[in-house]
Amino acid sequence: MKKQDLPQDESNLKSANMTEVLYVTDENDNYTTANSIGWDAKKAALEESMELISERIEEARQQVARGQASPIVYFMELNKMDLQVLAAYAGIWQWRVKRHTKPKIFRTLSESVLKKYAGAFGISVDELKHFNGK
Numbered sequence: 001m002k003k004q005d006l007p008q009d010e011s012n013l014k015s016a017n018m019t020e021v022l023y024v025t026d027e028n029d030n031y032t033t034a035n036s037i038g039w040d041a042k043k044a045a046l047e048e049s050m051e052l053i054s055e056r057i058e059e060a061r062q063q064v065a066r067g068q069a070s071p072i073v074y075f076m077e078l079n080k081m082d083l084q085v086l087a088a089y090a091g092i093w094q095w096r097v098k099r100h101t102k103p104k105i106f107r108t109l110s111e112s113v114l115k116k117y118a119g120a121f122g123i124s125v126d127e128l129k130h131f132n133g134k
Contacts, residue, residue, distance in 0.1 A: 053080065065133030070106030072097070074131065075121040089120035 019035035026032050060077040063069035076086050087094040092113070099105050100113075111125065118125045 053077075061133045063133070064131065067103055070101050070103050071128055071131040071133075072106065072117060073101050074133065075117075075123065075128065076101075079121055081120075086117075086120060090116040092116060 021033050022036055023031055024034045057074070057077045060069065060074040064071055064074045072086075076082070081089070083094050083097050086092075087097045090097065092100075100109060100117075114125045114128055118128045121128065
């Protein structure tokens, strides 16, 4: 793509005061870099993925509210983590993290285990223990 043809359509990048660096060709057909605030196709893809993330967070919140999942599920979605990532951040084996997503098991967790999860989520132990999805 030529530097002068680089799209500068409004996107989420502009609202965050960010730009994306892309490789383009200059007037001599040499590769160089240029900044773009986005283009329509990328904007649509970003908006759709953000909607999907919001839906997953809401579904996790509802599962916690119905008593079908522990608060770990909600905060995992909120922080865009999966079991593997959370296990690495908390320093807990993945099979144990999966087990802790069950409300009955979550209620029996020790303060030290809750501290690991709270630290991984960037919240207090109290917030984690008392989140009920409402």
